[in-house]
Amino acid sequence: MIKIKLKKLMHDYKINISELSNLTGLARTTITPLVNRPENVKALNLETVDTLCDLFGINVEDLLEFSPSKNKYETYKYWIRFDNQTAFIVLRKHIGNKTRYLLIGMSFVVYPEKSNGAMLITLQPLSIKENNMLSLEKLPPTREFIDGNLFIRDFNHQSTESRVKTSKVLLKVLINDPSFKEKYPDADYFVVNWKTDLFNLEFYKFSYRNGTLAYKDN
Structure with missing residues (x-):
C-alpha cells in the first residue's frame, strides 16, 4: 500500500490547493484527490511526482510512503x-x-x-x-x-x-x-x-x- 503525504506537506508549508495549483501549474482536478481522497487514487503521473518533489525540495519517500500489504498468505x-x-x-x-x-x-x-x-x-x-x-x-x-x-x-x-x-x-x-x-x-x-x-x-x-x-x- 502506498500512502500519499501531500496533505501533511501542504499543512506544514501552509498552502492550499489553489495556491499549490498556481505554484506548480498542476490542475486542481489533479491535486484535489491527492489531498482529500488519497486512498482512492489508482494512478499517479511521474511528472506530477517530480513537480511536487521539486517544489517542496524533498525526496520521493517524503511524498510517498510504502507499507507492505497486510494481506497475508x-x-x-x-x-x-x-x-x-x-x-x-x-x-x-x-x-x-x-x-x-x-x-x-x-x-x-x-x-x-x-x-x-x-x-x-x-x-x-x-x-x-x-x-x-x-x-x-x-x-x-x-x-x-x-x-x-x-x-x-x-x-x-x-x-x-x-x-x-x-x-x-x-x-x-x-x-x-x-x-x-x-x-x-x-x-x-x-x-x-x-x-x-x-x-x-x-x-x-x-x-x-x-x-x-x-x-x-x-
Missing part, C-alpha cells in the same frame, strides 16, 4: 510424506486483482537429543524450476506461481511479527493434520527454521499446549 493445499518426513504446502495470496501461489518445502525431524515432544521444522520457499521438478497433483498453472526467490526477498524485509505469522500458518498445517497427530501425539515444542539462503537461517520457536500454538521469543 493462506493455505491452499498440502501434501505430507511421512516416509521421508517431508511436506509441501501451497500458499495463496491475492495481489492486486490476481491470485498468486507459492510452494513451500518442509522437513520435520524429532530432536534426537531431546524428548519426542521437540521437533525441528525446516522451511524453504521453492523456485519455479523446483516446482516443475515435483510430481504433485492438481497444482495451479505454473504462470500463477510466485518464484520462491521473490518471496525470500520480501520475507527478509518483513517485520518479525509478520515472519512469525507466516511461520505459524505453515506450522499449523502440519500439527493440525490428523495423521501427524496420530504419529507424533507428544509433539509440543517446535523450532521453525527458515532456510532463506545458504548463509541466512531464521529460527522461530513455538510451544503447543491444549490445542494452542504460542510463539516463544526467547
Whole structure:
C-alpha cells in the first residue's frame, strides 16, 4: 500500500490547493484527490511526482510512503510424506486483482537429543524450476506461481511479527493434520527454521499446549 503525504506537506508549508495549483501549474482536478481522497487514487503521473518533489525540495519517500500489504498468505493445499518426513504446502495470496501461489518445502525431524515432544521444522520457499521438478497433483498453472526467490526477498524485509505469522500458518498445517497427530501425539515444542539462503537461517520457536500454538521469543 502506498500512502500519499501531500496533505501533511501542504499543512506544514501552509498552502492550499489553489495556491499549490498556481505554484506548480498542476490542475486542481489533479491535486484535489491527492489531498482529500488519497486512498482512492489508482494512478499517479511521474511528472506530477517530480513537480511536487521539486517544489517542496524533498525526496520521493517524503511524498510517498510504502507499507507492505497486510494481506497475508493462506493455505491452499498440502501434501505430507511421512516416509521421508517431508511436506509441501501451497500458499495463496491475492495481489492486486490476481491470485498468486507459492510452494513451500518442509522437513520435520524429532530432536534426537531431546524428548519426542521437540521437533525441528525446516522451511524453504521453492523456485519455479523446483516446482516443475515435483510430481504433485492438481497444482495451479505454473504462470500463477510466485518464484520462491521473490518471496525470500520480501520475507527478509518483513517485520518479525509478520515472519512469525507466516511461520505459524505453515506450522499449523502440519500439527493440525490428523495423521501427524496420530504419529507424533507428544509433539509440543517446535523450532521453525527458515532456510532463506545458504548463509541466512531464521529460527522461530513455538510451544503447543491444549490445542494452542504460542510463539516463544526467547
